[in-house]
Amino acid sequence: MANSRNPISENGNRLRWDDARVFLAIARSGSLSGAAAALGLGLATVSRQIERLEAALGLTLFSRHQTGYRLTDDGEALLERAEALEQAAEAFAEGSAAQAGIAGRVRLATAETLANHVIIPALPMLSTRYRDLTLEVVTDVQSVNLHRRDADLAVRLVKPQRGNVTIRRLGRIGFGLYASRSHAAERRDDVRFEHDRFITWCESHSHLPAAQWIERVLRGRAPALMTTTLSAQLSAVVAGVGVAVLPHFLGRQNGLACLRADIGLDQEIWLALHSDLARSRRVRAVAEFLAELIHGSRNLLETPPTT
Template sequence: MSNHLQWDDARVFLALARTGTLTRAAKQLGVGTATMIRRLDRLESALGVRLFSRHQNGYFLTDEGQSLLNRAEGLEQAGQAFGAAPMHEVAGHVRLATAENLADPFIIPALEPLYEMHPDLTLELITGTQTVNLHRRDADLAVRMVKPTQGNVTLRTIGTLGFGLYGSSSYLAERKIKSASFVQDSDSLIGWVETSSHLPSAQWIIRALAGRPPKLMTSSLSSQLAAAVAGMGLAVLPHFLARRHGLQCLVAELGVNQQIWLVMHSDLVHSRRIRVVADFLIALFEKNADELTYAKP
């Protein structure tokens, strides 16, 4: 592959690599999709390689495209340093995959200072239940509750999510032994559907039920929380979520706490835009470590 890469070419390449579609890349650069196609074809012809594989749902970097990424981002950083923007500002698009129960109540409310420091930074939060593949560049980095065991990724723990057994004050007031800090045979428990039975919290509920059926089974943490708030029974929930919804803790230590992992594609570790978001997440989770881990921070 040729080493000749101009800044204008790098802008086209980076916009498409980060957004994944011609339409969004063209909008980011303020050009038409036809111009994007023409400039991309010119770049690939000049380099003599195919940089993207074209699919119905978007453009994905080939191995050759991945190898060009750091060089293109180096040109971008040099351009930013040479321009009028202060060096501490970072521009670009970052895709972060995480669980909805972390994104909505915890990460999103804390984003404003990040945007104030980097007004040209844009963030895309992916919180669906679909599998997100960092190697395929479905996202640039991820906050996960399960440690990845394969792929070209760099990872570190950034915290612990603590779980306890919770119920509403109305439910606890109706229990046969109101002060008992254990599961009674008469207790209604909120469990998980079979496809989620591998989760540590689901396993704890199964053991506590001892063969009895749960009062309700759900497929998401948000619905578990809603059921507990509605007084339908006891649920294993993250301390910080249960506390924010006024639930009462019955058992604070269940042995099902989960480590929180920050994962990023190894090729992006030195990217300034990725590093800025990663550092923000690390600081956020460290600052709120007690709230996330313990029943009474």
């Protein structure tokens, strides 16, 4: 009787469950080196395991190119089944650790402003609930792809339009035009802002709604300062360099003067998580914590200062 712990393929070779994990890592990264880095394995180990899997299946799963590895038709056909295996393995691991409660690492991608001023200050509450949970916060959201599993879940100001993700609206974040109190007291009463010095985004970020709004207001005039981060713009406003479009909660927290509260730039806050992780206990725990946090901060995030 054959040993049932490792199934045998049609050509008689024994399959190893761990090889499916390597297959998925190569498919997602497009290279052996990317898969090795993601799994914490050596390059030779990854190469040996994928060759072993192809031999066991009697199939060529990837076509090798100078630019990387691409799935063959046979590889594409097995991708969904491999992802189902991965999900089952995660569920098994979580089930075995159920008595220990929520544990493990969850990778969250979000905007730096939300991370620094909303999420991270509230993390002691999450740590109190789940002492064995580790949260990894990634703020370089331009390079994060949930479908590739660069992160487990994300809190974003732009609604994801595609990919194998589950989406949930959490709330809204309000934006206005702000200046320091001293700068506001000295500026002219100019409803068209023709005499104001603006702080805006560098050209690499010109697609952002705030950058486009300021460009329309300037009508060809040069700004006073251009930056690549909102935190730099906040520092410049506090220093009196000029005026900038900022979230209302940052204006309130820093005692800034709101020159115009409604500029039509309010944005929805979206929670997105990879659909394969929708049943992960630790990912769900973080998702629910974030939903509670954003909902409880609605007044702070949405409304401008009263004075």
